[in-house]
Structure formats: C-alpha cells, structure tokens
Amino acid sequence: MQNTRKGSGMRIGELARRTGVTTRALRYYEEQNLLTAERSGSGQRHYAETAVERIHLIRQLYAAGLSSKAIAELTPCVIEGRATPELLQRLAVERNQLDRRIADLTHTRDRLDSVIDGASSNLHTGAPCPRDANAETRTDSYRLAGTQPRPEAAAG
Amino acid sequence: MQNTRKGSGMRIGELARRTGVTTRALRYYEEQNLLTAERSGSGQRHYAETAVERIHLIRQLYAAGLSSKAIAELTPCVIEGRATPELLQRLAVERNQLDRRIADLTHTRDRLDSVIDGASSNLHTGAPCPRDANAETRTDSYRLAGTQPRPEAAAG
DNA sequence: CTTGCCCTTCACGTCGACGTCAAGTTTTAC
DNA sequence: GTAAAACTTGACGTCGACGTGAAGGGCAAG
Numbered sequence: 001m002q003n004t005r006k007g008s009g010m011r012i013g014e015l016a017r018r019t020g021v022t023t024r025a026l027r028y029y030e031e032q033n034l035l036t037a038e039r040s041g042s043g044q045r046h047y048a049e050t051a052v053e054r055i056h057l058i059r060q061l062y063a064a065g066l067s068s069k070a071i072a073e074l075t076p077c078v079i080e081g082r083a084t085p086e087l088l089q090r091l092a093v094e095r096n097q098l099d100r101r102i103a104d105l106t107h108t109r110d111r112l113d114s115v116i117d118g119a120s121s122n123l124h125t126g127a128p129c130p131r132d133a134n135a136e137t138r139t140d141s142y143r144l145a146g147t148q149p150r151p152e153a154a155a156g
Numbered sequence: 157m158q159n160t161r162k163g164s165g166m167r168i169g170e171l172a173r174r175t176g177v178t179t180r181a182l183r184y185y186e187e188q189n190l191l192t193a194e195r196s197g198s199g200q201r202h203y204a205e206t207a208v209e210r211i212h213l214i215r216q217l218y219a220a221g222l223s224s225k226a227i228a229e230l231t232p233c234v235i236e237g238r239a240t241p242e243l244l245q246r247l248a249v250e251r252n253q254l255d256r257r258i259a260d261l262t263h264t265r266d267r268l269d270s271v272i273d274g275a276s277s278n279l280h281t282g283a284p285c286p287r288d289a290n291a292e293t294r295t296d297s298y299r300l301a302g303t304q305p306r307p308e309a310a311a312g
Numbered sequence: 313c314t315t316g317c318c319c320t321t322c323a324c325g326t327c328g329a330c331g332t333c334a335a336g337t338t339t340t341a342c
Numbered sequence: 343g344t345a346a347a348a349c350t351t352g353a354c355g356t357c358g359a360c361g362t363g364a365a366g367g368g369c370a371a372g
Contacts, residue, residue, distance in 0.1 A: 060260075060264050060267070061264070063257075063260060063261070063264065064261060064264045064265075064268075077271070077275060078271050081274070081275065083275035083276070087275075088272060088275055088276055091268060091271065091272050091275070092272060094268065095265060095268045095269065095272065098261060098264065098265045098268065099265060101219075101261065102258055102261050102262055102265065104216075104219060105219070105220060105254060105257065105258050105261070106258055108216050108217070108219065108220045108254065109220075109251060109254045109255060109258065111216070112220075112247060112250065112251040112254065113251065115233070115234050115247065116244060116247050116248060116251065118237070119233060119237060119239035119243075119244055119247070120239070120244055
C-alpha cells in the first residue's frame with residue numbers, strides 16, 4: 001500500500017492546504033490533544049496521510065457541537081477503535097444530544113417554511129400585514145419546539 | 157382576549173421566570189433590538205403577555221444558528237408579518253443554511269451510530285481493537301459528509 | 313424610617329476556537 | 343551563498359452571548 005510519495009510525511013502547510021484548515025488551527029488541535037505529529041530533528045511537524053481524514057473527522061465533530069475536550073476524549077474510540085464501556089456511554093450521550101438538536105432544528109426549519117409561505121402569499125395578495133382577522137390562529141403557531149433554556153417555573 | 161390579570165404588564169423578573177432566561181439576557185435582547193418594553197415612570201420595564209412567546213422564538217432562532225443581528229432584522233417579518241421581498245430572500249437563505257446544517261448533522265449522527273455499533277460489537281466479542289485485518293474497510297467509512305471548511309485546494 | 317427585594321445603568325470578565333503579529337530558525341530556490 | 347518561503351514558539355486580540363459585580367433608585371411591609 002501507500003504508493004503516494006510522501007517521504008517522511010507532509011509538513012503543516014501541505015496538510016493545511018489539503019484539509020482547508022489553517023496552520024494555526026492545526027497547531028491548536030495538537031495543543032488540545034486532538035492530533036499528534038512526528039517531529040523532525042529541527043522540530044518541524046510531519047504528518048502521515050491518515051491525518052487528512054482525521055482532520056475531517058475533527059471538523060465534523062466540532063460541527064456536531066462537541067467541544068475540543070469531548071473530541072479529545074472520544075477520538076481514541078472513533079479513530080483507533082479503542083472502546084471502553086465508559087467511552088461508549090459518552091458516545092451515546094453525544095449522539096442523543098445531537099439527535100435532539102437535529103429535531104429542534106428541523107422544527108425551526110419547518111417553522112421558517114410556514115413563515116415564508118405565509119409572508120410570500122401575503123406579498124402576492126398585496127396584504128402588508130396578515131394580522132387582519134385570524135391573528136389568534138397564528139399566535140398558536142408561534143410555539144415551535146423544545147429549546148427552552150431552563151423550564152424551572154412555568155406554571156404559577 | 158387577554159383574560160390573564162396583568163395590570164400594566166409583568167416586570168422583567170417575572171418574564172425571566174416564565175421564560176427561563178436571565179434578566180441580563182432580556183436586557184441584552186432589548187439592547188440588540190430583539191425586544192421592546194413599555195417603561196413605567198421610574199424607568200422599569202413592563203412587558204405584555206406576547207413577550208413570552210417572543211422570547212421563545214428568539215431562543216429558537218439563536219439555537220438555529222442565527223446571530224442577534226440576523227434575528228433583529230428578521231423578527232419584524234416573522235412576528236408582525238411585515239415582509240418585504242428582501243426579507244423573504246434573507247429568510248430563504250437562512251432556511252437553506254439551516255437545511256444544510258441539518259443534513260450534515262444527520263450524517264454525523266449516522267456516523268456516530270455506526271461507530272457505536274462497531275465498537276459495542278467489539279466489546280461483545282472481546283476484541284479490544286478492531287484493526288485486526290480489515291482496517292482498510294474501515295478507513296473508507298471515515299469520510300462522513302460535507303462540512304469541509306474551505307475547499308480551496310484539494311486536488312494536487 | 314428602615315429592611316429587603318427588585319429594578320436601573322455602566323462596565324469589565326468569561327469562554328472557545330481560533331486570528332494575528334512578532335521574532336527567530338529551517339528548508340527551498342536560484 | 344543569499345534571499346524567500348515555510349516553519350517554530352509565544353503571546354495578545356477577537357467575537358458573540360451573555361455573567362458578574364458595583365452603585366444607586368423605587369416600593370410594599372413592619
């Protein structure tokens with residue numbers, strides 16, 4: 001395997017170009033223990049080919065809302081397959097949070113859809129403001145989905 | 157309508173309790189022009205009942221990734237139905253971004269699912285590390301979904 | 313009148329994922 | 343051999359959505 005000429009691995013600039021992230025970010029990832037690199041005698045970082053996909057994984061987990069700390073704890077499991085029951089538990093927790101976020105965002109998207117529908121039809125009919133007579137009907141649709149910050153007290 | 161006894165409207169503390177956000181956040185929203193309030197002679201804020209659902213809407217749009225600036229520009233359209241073609245355009249843009257985010261997150265969730273599946277089956281078979289022989293098979297599944305930061309240069 | 317809670321307006325602090333400048337070293341190109 | 347490009351560590355700056363006091367005013371209860 002490994003028929004790509006890479007010698008002792010690519011340096012940080014090439015990895016940055018190939019992944020689309022800045023060198024600053026790559027050093028930051030290393031600082032956060034998300035990424036390791038071999039060092040040449042003069043201290044320059046050299047990365048293996050696998051680093052490219054690893055960066056993409058890291059970016060995906062960031063996009064999924066995970067913190068660098070969480071990613072650092074979970075990537076050993078995801079990348080190397082090293083799974084303890086505790087890590088699996090954490091993975092499941094993150095997965096479920098992600099699931100709820102997706103559900104909330106989906107509700108919000110649908111809400112935006114209906115808003116757009118209503119407003120554009122108002123534009124077509126020339127009505128500037130749709131609170132003509134059926135205002136109450138709309139106030140009901142204001143409630144979207146979860147995402148309440150702290151439901152400590154709601155019923156008086 | 158409005159059969160709830162509220163006199164001249166609730167003050168900021170009650171609104172905070174009923175929505176679950178802090179008073180600091182409410183004042184911040186007003187500062188960002190997301191929210192308006194009547195003022196008593198001594199300068200205290202008094203809110204109508206509709207403020208409660210408005211807060212929930214604001215929180216949802218925050219959760220959807222909108223900035224306070226974007227929310228401030230779009231809420232007139234969403235709340236009052238005041239829509240110009242430009243606002244509709246912006247709404248559509250935000251909706252599509254939201255859509256893509258949902259798709260990315262869904263892919264990441266599915267990826268986490270397969271990771272969990274694989275790792276837990278490894279636990280069950282007692283294998284500590286699944287890179288036994290079919291390591292190449294797995295490296296393929298590392299690629300998840302979009303979310304590449306800046307695809308400036310990928311093909312060399 | 314005082315206690316106490318809630319309210320007001322500054323105004324600086326925080327946290328996370330980097331950006332950005334500085335100053336020096338190593339590698340590459342000619 | 344020299345200049346430019348790429349690299350190194352270090353350290354302060356940024357941005358957004360608030361947190362967290364500080365210093366004072368408003369108002370019902372005792």
